[in-house]
Amino acid sequence: MxxxxxxxxxxxxxxxxxxxxxxxxxxxxxxxxxxxxxxxxxxxEKVIVNYPALINWELVDDHPYVTAMIDVKVTPKRDVGFDEVADRICRFPEVQAVYLMSGVSYDLSVVLEGKTMREVATFVSQKLATLDSVVSTATHFILKRYKHDGIQFEDRDEDRRMVVTP
Structure with a gap:
């Protein structure tokens, strides 16, 4: 083909x-x-890596997880750059994704899932921030997903504006 x-x-x-x-x-x-x-x-050839299902967890009862995006500023190491610390972060089971970023004030973007905000905060303070090369972190909690991987979660086809007539 x-x-x-x-x-x-x-x-x-x-x-x-x-x-x-x-x-x-x-x-x-x-x-x-x-x-x-x-x-x-x-x-x-690992072009196709996996076939995941995309779940709207907000509609699943008894799924109390929170998702956080963590900006991580890193001091790169000679000969390995950011790869070594990114690899260590990837090994944590709570970590869903790790991205090397450009054009921003941080180096890595980490997507993390935890049962509570406190659990995420504990992960950041005790596991992530203590890694060699990690200079600083900033945590952002996802409050609502509107679109993920090109899929919109809610149909917004209907016009919800109030009809105003003179």
């Missing part, structure tokens, strides 16, 4: 990871075997 067709396949999977090879083959008008072979190759 050529590169353009691979990109189309990847977009279809990203849009809905539950699509079968048969469905994708129909949408792309290619043989099923070609789709299966391409997917297997992309998985082997």
């Amino acid at each position: 050529n590169r353009e067709r691979q990109l189309e396949l990847l977009r279809l999977l990203e849009e809905d990871g539950r699509r079968t090879a048969e469905q994708i083959a129909r949408l792309m008008a290619v043989p099923v075997a070609e789709v299966e072979e391409t997917i297997a190759t992309l998985e082997r």
